Amino acid sequence: MSLDTHVVEQRKLTRKEQRDVDSKTRLASPGASLIAVLIAVFWTIPTAGLLITSFRPQADIRRTGWWTALLNPKFTLDNYIDTLGANNLANSFFNSFIITIPAVVIPILLALLAAYAFAWIDFKGRNFLFAFVFALQVVPIQVTLLPLLTQYVQWGLAGTLWTVWLSHTIFGLPLAIFLLHNFMKEIPRSLIEAARVDGAGHVRVFFQVLLPLLLPAIASFGIFQFLWVWNDLLVSLTFAGPEYSPITRVIGELSGSFGSKWHLLSSGAFISMLVPMIVFLSLQRYFVRGLLAGGVKG
């Protein structure tokens, strides 16, 4: 990390540029840089260690630390081939997609409708109902699991994908409605009213005026919900039958039973992390925007 403080430009600096330069001189002391580098290293090394391990031969993993591979590199894809074959991990990898895609799309559909009503239709009790939905965001899902499970059993649905989709949809709805409502509110009323004066009904206003403007908001929530569902352990443990186990759950269970079979655990863990990392890095902008809009789910 080079934090040199040369003033690059000779012309008169704008205020923002001046502040940029000031802030560099302000905290770019060697001590400050050192702390920043230390934190960055501490945050990176654990992941790097397991990633390197996942490519090392099984015998090496057991005998030496991963850092020795930096001086004496010997890498292989065997671990990945083994985990995908041996533990039916490929199957659970696909299960994760099967679970995640509807669990992202369905709450978006439902929340778009609800958020539109909250934002643009006047009715009695609107504020109260919205505050209520907002408050439900913080309910820990633990309080809902057992009664829901009992209900699913009574309906003869227990263990099916339908219960997993339905549960994820429900748990995601309050945040989805809240986020989309906040973005919808920012769209100028005049735009909507102009369309309505032209004779457009709610449906046309919704699809022609609002939807294009809402795409960033939808992306924000979509990526939240995608990460949440893909990485979820509790909901799948509770509702999904074993044949529908998503990869995160399988890896979690392997961690208990495998003890120190690090060649399988490391490669399996990275297979499970690959998709959320790609989604995250490519859509980071929308994720951050969602975070800052107050969309936060534990």
Next chain:
Amino acid sequence: MEWFLKPETLPEKIGVMVLAILLFAAVMGLVLAVVDRPRLPRWVPAVGYLGPAVLLITFGLLWPGLNTIKNSFFDRLSQNFVGIANYQTIFTDMGFLIVLRNTLLWVLLVPTVATALGLVYAVLVDRTRVEKFAKTLIFLPMAISMVGASIIWKFMYDMKPGKTQIGLLNQIVVWLGGEPQPWLLNPPLNTFMMIVVMVWIQAGFAMTVLSAAIKAIPDEIIEAAKVDGVTGIKLFFYVTIPSVRPAIIVVLTTIAMGTLKSFDIVYTMTGGNFESSIVAQEFYVQSFVQGRPDIGAALAVLLFIMITPIIVYNVRQMRISEGER
């Protein structure tokens, strides 16, 4: 109908998945078509638009929540009223008291340490050339599952007898001349080792929100402080921190709530053994492993009760800071 409820092959699963999405989309389309006729009373569209979501929330959050509260006062078969007996068990049994103590440690340490680190880091990399890259490094743990993070750290903490270690932490201990430790087996140390993992995950969130808050501090304030000769560490404590105080509170409370609710780390790293359990983990064990849904219900309600004051504080602080504006 068998494949509809229990698809077995991948094509069958994909088929059912597409069907599920289409089904919901069709319901939506139907609602829109019915509701959007002219000259309907005003409440009809409102009900149509809100109906599906409100129905699901009532069925999936409200009704089960109330049910759980009720069940926490009944016995394990949910038949006989037992008063506060389940809560009494939680607050008197030695094992549960350790669970409560651990939960307290988690909820106090994770938010404060993660927020402090996130804030310091956000200030340090603010407006540097490597800012974007440096932030992504800290932020990345948020993308991976807590299960994945637990495995990453379990490997860091790995212990073997003898001098050669494959876990980095014990190797460092050996290099420094110490004895390798079973980090996850000895209480209360194991709780702190797992708290490190949660801090590692949450600091990125704190950094992102606080970094945005720092960038929003008006130039005038910084300049005025500089004119008065306030720089460096003093600027950080007397200008930066007070300016981003509302954001700090949001971050602290959000992380505290997330910490209370999640059990993934404990489930994956120790399974709640060795006196390392927390309320969320114990809820899972009692409800689904031990067959004590009554205790599980009481623990879930307890979680809810612990979260409530955090929210109330958060909302109140937001009101205060809005009033200042």
